[in-house]
Amino acid sequence: MTAPAATDVDVLIVGGGPAGLAAATELARRGRDVTVVDRLDGLDDTTMLFTPRAVAAARRLGIDLLEFFHPIDRVRLTTSVADPAHPGGAVGPSTSSAWPRVRVAPEGGCVGTRASFVAHLRALAEVLDVTLLDGYDAVEPIVDRGFVRGACVRSPDGATAEVRATFTIVADGGNSNFGRLLGTYRQPDWPIAVAHAADYRSPLHLAAEAEIVVGVTDRAGTPIAGYGWMYPTGADTVGVGVMLMSTSASFAVINPAHLLDRVVEQHASRWQLDPEPATTPAGGRIPLGSSVGPLAGPTYVIIGDAGAAANPLTGLGIDTALETGIMAGDVVGEALDAESAAVLQQYPKLVDDRYGAYYKFGRLTERALGQPSFSRRLHHALGSRPSFAEGALRVGLQHLRAGRGGVPELIYRSARAAGVFVPDA
Ligand SMILES: Cc1cc2nc3c(=O)[nH]c(=O)nc-3n(C[C@H](O)[C@H](O)[C@H](O)COP(=O)(O)OP(=O)(O)OC[C@H]3O[C@@H](n4cnc5c(N)ncnc54)[C@H](O)[C@@H]3O)c2cc1C
Structure with missing residues (x-):
């Protein structure tokens, strides 16, 4: 689709991968006018495992x-x-x-492949009247009196245009140049x-x-x-x-x-x-385990790999891309309904409530796994004890049972509690 020289929409989404399209779908269902720009350089042919959480999302x-x-x-x-x-x-x-x-x-x-999954998401978005600008590169944010109001985009034939928006959602993946232009930072x-x-x-x-x-x-x-x-x-x-x-x-x-x-x-x-x-x-x-932030500014939020939403224990990020996309869609939708940008500040809190403690545990565990003596012992137990392997799978997938749960939940909670004493890990 060709972008006119300037458009005005409720929400501009930079990046039409799983995270961006999930957010677009949620917002379109609320009747919002949404444009997604994607320069189409994703890992399209890659075969991926869709975890039960990705299936649910x-x-x-x-x-x-x-x-x-x-x-x-x-x-x-x-x-x-x-x-x-x-x-x-x-x-x-x-x-x-x-x-x-x-x-x-x-x-x-x-x-399945990422390409085929993204094709399903795009078909759904099109049914819901989301505008998809394919091959468009979001070059830089439009900043109006200190507030981000969309992006300057470059079309496949090199022409530039402005897509002005009340709110912007940044979903441009792990390298997130656009996020960095807004001042996001990865804990090195x-x-x-x-x-x-x-x-x-x-x-x-x-x-x-x-x-x-x-x-x-x-x-x-x-x-x-x-x-x-x-x-x-x-x-x-x-x-x-x-x-x-x-x-x-x-x-x-x-x-x-x-x-x-x-x-x-x-x-x-x-x-x-x-x-x-x-x-x-x-x-x-x-990027893993919420290592990128801040996840919200006055008129924008950052989702999926752009916000390091992937699980630090597994590196898998389709499920969390969809989950953060859905969360952001809800929050931005509420902000539009309430005509209050302040609502956007709920998004980082929701992300922290859902992943914060688990991701800190994951980052600490990943550091321990970097020690060969620890990882040798753990791998031996994983290969030889089915109940241990099942527990590790439960922890690694964040499939922890609410309430008392079993041994994996007990180990996770104990390790998480110990992690409280390790600041900024
Ligand atoms: C080799 C490999 C295998 C993987 N396997 C799995 C797996 O099996 N299971 C799993 O759950 N996860 C897997 N992952 C991780 C998973 O791919 C990501 O976590 C997930 O794709 C993140 O989705 P996203 O929408 O945040 O970002 P992305 O999928 O990276 O999408 C970002 C989109 O933004 C677009 N974009 C970027 N910059 C701009 C710009 N300036 N203007 C316009 N568009 C832009 C890109 O074209 C892209 O389409 C794998 C990753 C890799 C590298």
């Missing part, structure tokens, strides 16, 4: 992911163990668990992740079990904080990837593409993977 928006994507019923946690005969490590003990069920995410997960010593992935043809593509490999090592055989994964797609291929956390001492010198090659090599025969990838390997960085 998509359902709330009106999309049944389990109908469209390959269903995943179980998660296998496999350990990688040191073996002089295999420089990348050998396959060690392994446990398989069903998704831990919880009221807010009662169904299973699934595997808090964890970030780098992910790298590709699809490989395999006759096992119909498996209903995703596999997570912990204990992946660097070239010296030292365990790295992070994991490898195998996600069957149901469409001839298995998505293979690595998630590297910055808390490992060797983070800066590890080449994610080489690590991916090693994980593929290690698991190729078990998963019957073709030696050559079926898609071009691609990756990116994912």
Whole structure:
């Protein structure tokens, strides 16, 4: 769609990924006039795991992911163990668990591509009359007497235009140039992740079990904080990837593409993977655990990866992109209804209520996982004790039961309480 030289809307959303489109859908349902600009440089072909929380958030928006994507019923946690005969490590003990069920995410997960998910979100947004400006780059904010009032955008043919808006939602992903222009800042010593992935043809593509490999090592055989994964797609291929956390001492010198090659090599025969990838390997960085802020200004809010909404324990961020998009849509909608920008200041508080304590626990745990002696012990327990693996999955997915819960909840609450004594971690 062509943008006129200047438009006036209720809300401009910078970035039409999962977070931006979730917010757009919520606002359009409230009858608001919403424009989404996206320069379309997302990680489109990447195969992703949609956790039960992502499935629940998509359902709330009106999309049944389990109908469209390959269903995943179980998660296998496999350990990688040191073996002089295999420089990348050998396959060690392994446990398989069903998704831990919880009221807010009662169904299973699934595997699909980001492109296909975004296509479903865009179709929904179009039905709701959201204006999608494809190929448009939000170049800089329009600042009027100190208040952000939309953005200057550049069209695919290089023409510039102004999209003026009462409120602006920043959803431009992990690099978030637009967020930085508004003064957001990432805590430099808090964890970030780098992910790298590709699809490989395999006759096992119909498996209903995703596999997570912990204990992946660097070239010296030292365990790295992070994991490898195998996600069957149901469409001839298995998505293979690595998630590297910055808390490992060797983070800066590890080449994610080489690590991916090693994980593929290690698991190729078990998963019957073709030696050559079926898609071009691609990756990116994912800021984690609320490490970016502030999440709101007088007339704007920051959502999804732009606000480091991804889980610091897993690096997964589709569920939190949708959840923060929905929260922001509600808050901005209320601010418009009340004709009061002050309402926007509720958004950072809502984010903190939902993720704050858990994310602090996650950041501290991720630091501990950067210590090889701690991670070796943990990985051994994960691979050999099914109840431990199931508990870890419950904690890692933030599938904690309300009330007293069980052992995982007790461990989480104790660790969280201890974290109170560690400021700014
Ligand atoms: C290799 C890899 C694999 C991953 N696998 C998983 C997984 O299996 N499961 C999971 O839950 N998460 C996964 N993630 C994380 C997940 O992709 C992100 O957390 C999620 O996409 C965040 O959504 P978002 O909408 O905040 O940002 P994004 O998905 O990054 O979307 C941002 C959008 O903003 C647009 N944009 C950026 N700047 C501008 C601008 N100036 N003007 C206009 N448009 C702009 C981009 O084109 C993009 O479409 C993975 C990440 C990577 C890198």
